[in-house]
Amino acid sequence: xxxxxxGAGRVGTSVxxxxxxxxxxxxxxxxxxxxxxxxxxxYDLRVLVGSGTHISxxxxxxxxxxxxxxACTASDESNLVACRIARQVxxxxxxxARIRSNEFVDRPDIIGAEGFCIDHLISPERSVTAYLERLxxxxxxxxxxxxxxxxxxxxxxRVGQNSLLLRQTVADIGRMFAxxxxxxxxxRDERPIQFSADTVFQIDDEVLVLIETQHLRSVMHELAQVxxxxxxxxxxxxGNIGARIARELSEQGYQVxxxxxxPERCERLAxxxxxxxxxxxxxxxxxxxxxxxNIDSIDVFLAVTxxxxxxxxxxxxxxxxxxxxxMSLIARKSYDELMEGSRIDxxxxxxxxxxxxxxxxxxxxxxVKVHKIRRGSVEALEAxxxxxxxxxxxxxxxxxxxxxxxxxxxAAVVRGDSVLLPTDDPVIESGDxxxxxxxxxxxxxxxxxxxxxxxxxF
Amino acid sequence: MSQLQRLLVLVxxxxxxxxxxxxxxLIPAGVSLYLGESTFPAFxxxxxxxxxxxxxxxxxxxxxxxxxxxxxxxxxxLTWLVLPLVASVPIxxxxxxxxxxxxxxxxxxxxxxxxxxxxxxxxxHLQSLPTTIHVWRATxxxxxxxxxxxxxxxxxxxxxxxxxxxxxxxxxxxxxxxxLTPRIASTAKGMYAIYLGLSAACALAYYLAGMxxxxxxxxxxxxxxxxxxxxRDQGLAAFNSPAIEWVAMVFMLISGISFATHFNAIRxxxxxxxxxxxxxxxxxxxxxxxxxxVSAWLYHRGIYATPEEALRYGMFNTxxxxxxxxxxxxxxxxxxxxxxxxxxxxxxxxxxxxSPGSGLKLIRMVLLLKHARLELLRVVHPRVxxxxxxxxxxxxxxxMQGILAFLFLYLTTLAIASLLLMGSGLExxxxxxxxLACLNNLGPGLGEVGPAGSYHLFTTFQTWVCTAMMxxxxxxxxxxxVLFTPTFWRR
Numbered sequence: 001x002x003x004x005x006x007g008a009g010r011v012g013t014s015v016x017x018x019x020x021x022x023x024x025x026x027x028x029x030x031x032x033x034x035x036x037x038x039x040x041x042x043y044d045l046r047v048l049v050g051s052g053t054h055i056s057x058x059x060x061x062x063x064x065x066x067x068x069x070x071a072c073t074a075s076d077e078s079n080l081v082a083c084r085i086a087r088q089v090x091x092x093x094x095x096x097a098r099i100r101s102n103e104f105v106d107r108p109d110i111i112g113a114e115g116f117c118i119d120h121l122i123s124p125e126r127s128v129t130a131y132l133e134r135l136x137x138x139x140x141x142x143x144x145x146x147x148x149x150x151x152x153x154x155x156x157x158r159v160g161q162n163s164l165l166l167r168q169t170v171a172d173i174g175r176m177f178a179x180x181x182x183x184x185x186x187x188r189d190e191r192p193i194q195f196s197a198d199t200v201f202q203i204d205d206e207v208l209v210l211i212e213t214q215h216l217r218s219v220m221h222e223l224a225q226v227x228x229x230x231x232x233x234x235x236x237x238x239g240n241i242g243a244r245i246a247r248e249l250s251e252q253g254y255q256v257x258x259x260x261x262x263p264e265r266c267e268r269l270a271x272x273x274x275x276x277x278x279x280x281x282x283x284x285x286x287x288x289x290x291x292x293x294n295i296d297s298i299d300v301f302l303a304v305t306x307x308x309x310x311x312x313x314x315x316x317x318x319x320x321x322x323x324x325x326x327m328s329l330i331a332r333k334s335y336d337e338l339m340e341g342s343r344i345d346x347x348x349x350x351x352x353x354x355x356x357x358x359x360x361x362x363x364x365x366x367x368v369k370v371h372k373i374r375r376g377s378v379e380a381l382e383a384x385x386x387x388x389x390x391x392x393x394x395x396x397x398x399x400x401x402x403x404x405x406x407x408x409x410x411a412a413v414v415r416g417d418s419v420l421l422p423t424d425d426p427v428i429e430s431g432d433x434x435x436x437x438x439x440x441x442x443x444x445x446x447x448x449x450x451x452x453x454x455x456x457x458f
Numbered sequence: 459m460s461q462l463q464r465l466l467v468l469v470x471x472x473x474x475x476x477x478x479x480x481x482x483x484l485i486p487a488g489v490s491l492y493l494g495e496s497t498f499p500a501f502x503x504x505x506x507x508x509x510x511x512x513x514x515x516x517x518x519x520x521x522x523x524x525x526x527x528x529x530x531x532x533x534x535x536l537t538w539l540v541l542p543l544v545a546s547v548p549i550x551x552x553x554x555x556x557x558x559x560x561x562x563x564x565x566x567x568x569x570x571x572x573x574x575x576x577x578x579x580x581x582x583h584l585q586s587l588p589t590t591i592h593v594w595r596a597t598x599x600x601x602x603x604x605x606x607x608x609x610x611x612x613x614x615x616x617x618x619x620x621x622x623x624x625x626x627x628x629x630x631x632x633x634x635x636x637x638l639t640p641r642i643a644s645t646a647k648g649m650y651a652i653y654l655g656l657s658a659a660c661a662l663a664y665y666l667a668g669m670x671x672x673x674x675x676x677x678x679x680x681x682x683x684x685x686x687x688x689x690r691d692q693g694l695a696a697f698n699s700p701a702i703e704w705v706a707m708v709f710m711l712i713s714g715i716s717f718a719t720h721f722n723a724i725r726x727x728x729x730x731x732x733x734x735x736x737x738x739x740x741x742x743x744x745x746x747x748x749x750x751x752v753s754a755w756l757y758h759r760g761i762y763a764t765p766e767e768a769l770r771y772g773m774f775n776t777x778x779x780x781x782x783x784x785x786x787x788x789x790x791x792x793x794x795x796x797x798x799x800x801x802x803x804x805x806x807x808x809x810x811x812x813s814p815g816s817g818l819k820l821i822r823m824v825l826l827l828k829h830a831r832l833e834l835l836r837v838v839h840p841r842v843x844x845x846x847x848x849x850x851x852x853x854x855x856x857x858m859q860g861i862l863a864f865l866f867l868y869l870t871t872l873a874i875a876s877l878l879l880m881g882s883g884l885e886x887x888x889x890x891x892x893x894l895a896c897l898n899n900l901g902p903g904l905g906e907v908g909p910a911g912s913y914h915l916f917t918t919f920q921t922w923v924c925t926a927m928m929x930x931x932x933x934x935x936x937x938x939x940v941l942f943t944p945t946f947w948r949r
Contacts (some may be wrong), residue, residue, distance in 0.1 A: 266843035267845060269845045270844070271845050271847065273854045278839060278842055279842065279843045280841045281842075282841045289841055292839070292841065
């Protein structure tokens with residue numbers, strides 16, 4: 001696919017890096033040459049200096065035969081205008097814009113064909129917030145990903161000292177939870193292992209399980225042996241993400257404290273956030289402040305400043321000072337790996353959530369949801385099956401008969417509101433939502449092809 | 459502009475106001491002609507005298523200079539000094555010609571009590587007074603209520619008195635950034651319309667409840683303006699009619715709600731503005747909640763034999779006192795002193811800002827409580843950033859300072875007045891409650907000035923202290939006190 005990306009900021013760069021490795025033809029445009037320096041050498045992509053809203057610049061970027069435009073500059077306005085130009089002048093088939101503001105979200109007249117011609121809005125802040133919010137609801141999980149209109153949830157948990165899973169077999173767990181839980185993968189020492197019903201869970205295993213969302217809460221609580229629901233939340237960093245998550249959580253009834261170092265930003269936050277969010281002015285790594293605010297009674301500490309270093313340090317500090325569960329945003333991959341096995345309970349890579357949001361549109365076939373799991377090492381796809389027995393390779397077949405490459409697993413089939421597990425071995429019908437787990441990136445094209453409808457269908 | 463020219467502008471405006479005000483005297487004059495009462499000459503002479511004097515001053519001081527903003531304080535204060543003076547003329551004339559001499563002090567007190575919607579009286583045997591005098595007193599209190607609305611909605615916020623800027627943003631206007639003048643005009647028009655409508659409804663309700671004649675007009679005026687004048691010495695108790703008391707309670711509550719909120723509710727044809735208002739829910743909760751508490755307490759203590767009776771007297775007197783109206787359907791001074799004192803204290807802050815009521819106003823109390831809560835929060839969380847918010851609105855620190863200063867001035871004034879009255883020989887309860895009742899433009903206090911008593915036994919000095927309190931309370935203290943600062947004159 002030929003993709004033009006506008007804006008080489010954090011989002012643009014990470015999108016480019018992720019897509020370039022999937023044999024896409026990427027052109028990255030930014031008006032600040034310093035941001036582009038080095039990108040061209042390190043990655044197999046083309047860079048161009050200029051404004052993404054200029055027709056001439058887009059033209060020399062090859063907009064005339066591009067398949068997709070991803071506008072993710074820092075300015076909402078530029079992104080809007082670029083999409084409009086892409087449609088009107090170059091007729092680029094797919095246009096995606098990153099929009100920070102909430103103003104346009106529910107205005108199809110503005111963003112749609114009569115307005116700025118945007119096919120899809122992405123908002124990294126919003127997806128990170130949603131991601132973190134799910135984690136706060138289930139702080140025992142390393143990752144919580146929802147599929148099929150939230151009928152199914154895939155959860156990644158680590159087998160800890162108190163975990164119910166410890167020294168149980170896969171079959172035991174199935175029995176214990178009356179089949180409401182389905183083990184999808186087990187990672188031991190960073191590698192997925194082959195497992196059977198007799199496999200015994202060991203300490204520090206990371207286990208990927210599929211749970212019907214309606215049972216999620218009860219299953220998770222039992223699984224992690226939670227004594228009480230998380231209630232007191234402390235957020236380090238009052239940027240866009242911090243402010244959003246503070247609002248969301250306080251509206252859901254959590255008790256929220258938010259630390260921000262800039263006094264002026266504090267004033268703005270304090271006047272715009274719900275009144276029961278306690279806005280504190282200070283440094284997130286200030287021990288005295290954390291102590292003053294009873295860090296030892298905090299259930300979840302979220303470090304969400306835009307500095308990886310601050311996030312890591314404050315999360316470590318909070319953990320040492322007694323916060324029950326600490327989560328940190330870590331944007332740099334190297335830091336993320338460095339913190340592997342540290343006392344930070346959950347590290348969240350913000351670009352992974354954004355990428356998931358974008359990949360949906362890049363994947364072939366009718367893909368409705370993509371979640372990157374375990375720092376991107378696994379991709380979980382939700383695709384809708386179309387066609388009939390003649391045009392589709394999956395319709396009319398039993399789940400077990402589908403020729404998946406090894407390294408890809410069927411997780412579940414969702415038909416309407418009912419969830420069918422591989423153990424049921426259902427026959428796939430048109431309209432089913434199929435959730436597939438792909439462990440190796442190079443298998444993706446094969447899996448995609450599986451869910452594409454043969455040309456004769458049209 | 460020289461000091462003299464500035465003064466000239468003020469005198470000119472005052473002359474004009476007095477001239478206009480004189481025309482109000484035509485109402486009682488007409489009534490006296492119609493009823494054939496002997497009061498006509500007093501009103502005729504007062505009318506002509508005021509018209510001529512006002513007109514002469516107006517013409518003599520004609521100037522092309524505009525009014526300057528800081529002189530607004532002086533104009534407001536002087537207006538509220540001069541109007542009671544003008545209004546007291548016919549009262550003084552009538553009584554002295556009829557051979558029941560009253561002092562100028564008493565005449566002025568009576569007029570000021572009417573115009574400030576206080577509703578206390580120094581006249582005896584109200585039943586025996588000519589109808590015309592009742593009509594004049596009612597006219598004063600009714601027009602006073604109207605004047606107060608415009609004053610509190612449009613003028614005081616503009617002058618920034620005691621943090622009353624917070625009320626400005628609440629006042630309805632076509633656009634937020636609209637200039638002040640059209641807003642004052644349109645706001646005032648809205649207020650007039652609501653006040654008139656409310657008056658008509660109240661009069662009709664009193665009529666349907668069984669009142670007749672002048673009683674309807676007087677009590678209507680006393681109710682919607684939250685004044686409290688009556689045609690009888692015993693007040694509403696003389697009618698002994700639950701229906702009338704119901705009407706009074708409902709309209710006191712309606713008048714106690716911010717008229718700006720009424721305005722919005724009518725404009726948007728929805729009850730939403732009441733719910734979203736920063737005052738109305740609290741106002742209703744306090745008035746009704748306190749009423750229920752008082753009733754329950756009275757019943758529990760065996761003051762009344764049945765719950766119905768306790769509720770009738772408990773509710774009515776609570777609403778009457780906390781809205782600073784000052785009607786009474788029984789002599790509540792006879793209750794254990796805890797209850798009337800409780801009610802008097804609540805009368806300091808229960809009524810809404812843009813209403814004819816007086817005192818600290820609920821909005822200031824709400825902000826003071828929020829401020830105190832934030833202060834406590836800061837003790838527990840020294841690093842917290844918590845600006846004062848009223849709903850979605852941010853309250854500027856400057857406004858809060860204004861309110862705190864206002865509270866200080868209010869309490870100091872109350873203390874000084876109480877001490878002055880006590881020092882001049884009144885017993886403490888009478889002195890304190892008289893000062894409080896006058897400062898809150900409530901009317902009756904306890905003891906000598908209780909619902910069954912009157913202010914007419916006060917000495918000249920004591921009466922003037924009370925008059926000053928009424929005017930100070932009505933003008934929200936700062937407007938007047940600023941005139942006593944040297945810097946105001948030195949500018």
